Amino acid sequence: MQDIRIELREDKREKPQDMSKVKFGKTFSDHMFLMNYDSQKGWHDARIVPHGPIPMDPGAMVFHYAQEIFEGMKAYRTESGAIQFFRPFENIRRMARSGERVSMPAMDEDMFMEALKKLVEVDKEWVPSEEGTSLYIRPFMIATDVGLGVHASDSYLFCILTCPVGSYYPEGINPIKILIEDQDVRAVRGGTGYAKCGGNYAASIRASVRAGKKGFSQVLWLDGVERKYVEEVGAMNIMFKIDGKIYTPELNGSVLPGVTRKSSIELLKDWGYEVIEKLISVDELVEAAKAGKLEEVWGTGTAAVVTPVGWLTYKDETFEVEGGKIGEVTQKLYDGLTGIQWGKVEDTRDWIVTI
């Protein structure tokens, strides 16, 4: 493994006084990790440097052809003051799979883990300790070849940023309103939906803005082929409790394989629930809702962990779920996952990596 050169900043930044006022992903820690790749040297020049601007050539591939991928994960501070990661190798491996889709190189897994550990250690004072807070970690990679011909870049910059983040729901978890999007498409089988690459998100912004103006928190995407099967929400996977069983869209290539999704399925199964991964049509959901069998709906994702959905709107019809209140399984899952993440519940599955 390569050594990581560390250059500490002299002018330490001020840390947030009140974590409840910190906006998601807007406050950055003192340092960032950088590493370069090119086909000749491979990965090289691993370094932790003061967080700050990067000089970029305006002809760099990333600005024109969006050859860029990212990850989202967190470091949690436990009651004893220790700092831990939740299933970091899931993110590391997903980033490699994302890279494969858009012809970008993977980083060595151990090097990646070492970079995460070192960076969080250097900025350990930035890992907050208030209830529900954490250090959000954003690894990303961009194509840096300069040239306007469309091609796979030969050179890349890998970077890790970190942000202290408050509890996603400072006022407690309240169910959200979701609009099933029937115009714009986010991703399609054969495309890049399963990869965490920038283009998927650019494609999603217009519908989110439109839905936001109508009072919805997020949109629920439909598949791009038949516009019939539900896929996922903005930055969360989606789960339904129908007539006692748990359903979630199968990973068919256009849905992001969420780490929280995977972990939720494992926990739910351990707890004895039947969990079914399959294509789920809007019609099925509407039918279940009308028959009073749509018992719970929630989203899963690193940022908010588990988010109850209280209202689902399709075309002009709105279905209320559980009287707009958080359901039993949703709450249990939230407690189960956050319990492990913050070290309040014993980790019996080897999900935790401590620093």
Add this chain to the structure above:
Amino acid sequence: MQDIRIELREDKREKPQDMSKVKFGKTFSDHMFLMNYDSQKGWHDARIVPHGPIPMDPGAMVFHYAQEIFEGMKAYRTESGAIQFFRPFENIRRMARSGERVSMPAMDEDMFMEALKKLVEVDKEWVPSEEGTSLYIRPFMIATDVGLGVHASDSYLFCILTCPVGSYYPEGINPIKILIEDQDVRAVRGGTGYAKCGGNYAASIRASVRAGKKGFSQVLWLDGVERKYVEEVGAMNIMFKIDGKIYTPELNGSVLPGVTRKSSIELLKDWGYEVIEKLISVDELVEAAKAGKLEEVWGTGTAAVVTPVGWLTYKDETFEVEGGKIGEVTQKLYDGLTGIQWGKVEDTRDWIVTI
């Protein structure tokens, strides 16, 4: 219209000695145009400055969510030494449509045109005059808000770069080999295919690399829904002459509406050809090829103008077109378009804007 501040560079760069050795989009002129947008000030600070690196915050939206669009156009030097653009407002308007899809603001058309003119004028010595050469122009816009939450950025940077480019085919136009891609999908209806945004290109790289290794110049994309209808080639639209008539895929939302495509259709119709825009299935093409009726195939795009396709491969079958030679209509179209672009043929359609 706002004034453009001009800051000339002192250390003028050396211009290419031999245009036939210049690689596409790798050599940049002395200056670039920059302009900023934010919702408070609108578009502001139009400036022409020395071409060079731009300091970017690593948390800028463009690196994570690919909120980025671009255009590709050219300035041509005529025999008299004048410099002219080919249908620049087509590019200006397409960029506005691209922006709408990914929630980015449009620039005032006249301001955009003024920026193009001024920038090319400042770097007029960079517009080459050798046969078939031109100044490639790359306007692009990137989201510069700093923050890791997915949202429509509030601030943007608009930039225009220019590159002297050689004749795309210094050894004369030779028909290329194209692979019909049946695995990866570039774009789908409802998605961003009709927009010139980075994500479409990132999605296309893997298939292009794979095809390149097998000896193909480009891939021909199929529609993302049925994987049955041909759409377009890497950076070109596609046209077929079948049994005397010209066919090209209709603009159904996932195909880029090329300026060269539009101009070709207009010229061909003026010349008396029947041009049909419709969904074209691979099966139809295979059938026509087998019946000896696939008379010509060519791509259209700003970079290479018109490119004859000599061989089309689908799954493991290859169809030769016109004995692998350039066809009559292809040649006529190439001559017609380039004639107008370089000012050798009279512009009777108001396509030319001179500086």
